[in-house]
Amino acid sequence: MSLKYALLGFLNHSSMTGYDLKQHFDRSVRHFWSANLSQMYPTLSQMEKDGLLTMEVENQEKHPPRKVYRITGAGRRELKQWLAEPIGLPSLRIPFLVKVFFGGCLEKEEIIALLKDHLSRHRALMDRYLQIRKEIMEHPESKGMEKEFFFGNLTLGVGIKIEQAWIDWLEESVANIEEMNESGVRGGVLTDQRG
Amino acid sequence: MSLKYALLGFLNHSSMTGYDLKQHFDRSVRHFWSANLSQMYPTLSQMEKDGLLTMEVENQEKHPPRKVYRITGAGRRELKQWLAEPIGLPSLRIPFLVKVFFGGCLEKEEIIALLKDHLSRHRALMDRYLQIRKEIMEHPESKGMEKEFFFGNLTLGVGIKIEQAWIDWLEESVANIEEMNESGVRGGVLTDQRG
DNA sequence: CAAAACATGTAACGCGTTACATGATTTC
DNA sequence: GAAATCATGTAACGCGTTACATGTTTTG
Missing domain, CATH: 1.10.10.10 (Winged helix-like DNA-binding domain superfamily/Winged helix DNA-binding domain)
Known part of the structure; x- marks a missing residue:
């Protein structure tokens, strides 16, 4: 609540x-x-x-x-x-990671498409955050509104860091899986479990 | 679902x-x-x-x-x-950030205590993730279980990156606010709004 | 002329959590 | 002797989303 x-x-x-x-x-x-x-x-x-x-x-x-x-x-x-009063960490529910976890059931192209799609979503979100930050910074009122803007800007900061973490991980993962393809792990990790 | x-x-x-x-x-x-x-x-x-x-x-x-x-x-x-099929980003609900956002209502010691408490929670979670990763890596079965472990380990990877993002941000934010204290912004950003 | 903004609500549904309910077996 | 493990469920509650319900005014 x-x-x-x-x-x-x-x-x-x-x-x-x-x-x-x-x-x-x-x-x-x-x-x-x-x-x-x-x-x-x-x-x-x-x-x-x-x-x-x-x-x-x-x-x-x-x-x-x-x-x-x-x-x-x-x-x-x-x-x-x-x-x-202190508060615990919220429990996460990230359906996208459920898909990745069971990625073994998909073709390599499908899992890569999934990762790239998510990458573009996170990049779009990052752009929005950076835009908001830019607006906050350029806002002329911000000179007299330190109280209101300081903490708002702080919370934006963690959003930006987390989006960067996602983007880095997604880029690495795509590269990682694409690379496998060429170096002969074929039929191994990326074959689907069953039909 | x-x-x-x-x-x-x-x-x-x-x-x-x-x-x-x-x-x-x-x-x-x-x-x-x-x-x-x-x-x-x-x-x-x-x-x-x-x-x-x-x-x-x-x-x-x-x-x-x-x-x-x-x-x-x-x-x-x-x-x-x-x-x-691709899936959108889940909408977040992070009560802790609500607290930070309205941090202007708290004393500087209180907001710092809040941040430090959360920092210790994220560090503990990070330790758990690193422990799990270590166990996966050392697991002798992992040699024959590439399929099962590869994607599990991948999802763990993003968890670790996100925890690192939180830890970095919390450490910076604590330093940031503590620093202010000494350099004369007193009575500015950190005074409470009202009673 | 359509859409967005202004302004308020109710009802049904979905998903998740917590508490309640039962009871044998194994481990410390 | 207490706690954890094995094994199944139901009922109530909390919180959030979506759909339904109404109606004027301003903007494009």
Whole structure:
């Protein structure tokens, strides 16, 4: 239930609606946390019931009424407490590695195609991260916003390192498997197990 | 629903029970896929209904009867088809990075403690991976088991690279934040937002 | 005129975890 | 005598996704 704390984190910075929060998620933490509006709305109203937030309705002429959420003292306390306590590593589920693990069932061309496809996906993601970093760096507001940008940029940093790790590994693996082909291991590692 | 395909992958290698499959999961793919028995049993019986597996009961004197699952032709076909088709990147959810992102709400000592705690967790995981790799390499059977070990070792490789990326980033980040402390950014980046 | 932005929700489904339920045998 | 291993499951719960439901205004 980190969604709750991510919401508290943004609302600690400023009060806003569920819709606004969705924008913030998509613009700043999408690389390690995503959220749907259909999950956020019920979560916000539950948090209000729990006393972590208050809600005020702002009527509008040209749009449906906005529900502006504001963090309470209890909300701030719960946020700070959660932030400070250590947390374990999340358990991973990477379907792509399931495919690689059972790569012995595929033809060499198929496994190489699989690796190259994934390589292009990771390169695209890396490009996006580098673009975001560039924008952060060039952002004129960043001079007065050190607080907000410093940690955001830090989390982007680990994303970039991890993407680089994937890219390196995929490039090496493709080379590795292609090489085998020529040096006579044929019929060995890359033959499929059965039909 | 990659669990289904992981089960097919192991059963393609040899027929076995749910309990046996659990051992295989824990011994070979735990670093990127974990599974509970309580999820595997219903999945296996569903797969049998779908014609991907057949099941034979082996009665035992000293233990409850074993249900041995065997992959069918249809199962093999479905496995091979799934393995060959490309797959997108999984969406990440890393609660730890939520904490770092809102690190501005914490005292500098708290955020450093958080980072150091995570660093020790990643180092421990790295040690486990290196230990597994060492065991694979030293394993005498590996000479006749190239097929089985090659791809397993490959998936371990990306785990090691990613752990190294985390370790490097965490070490740099700790140094980064500790350094700030001394060079006068005090009261800037690391002051908390509010109470 | 179509699409995107603004603004809110509910319901069903999928997948995974945890707790509950049972019980013999082997190892420390 | 306690814990781990062998061997099977069910039920409840948590969290996330997708589809459904509604309607105006602004932008292209």
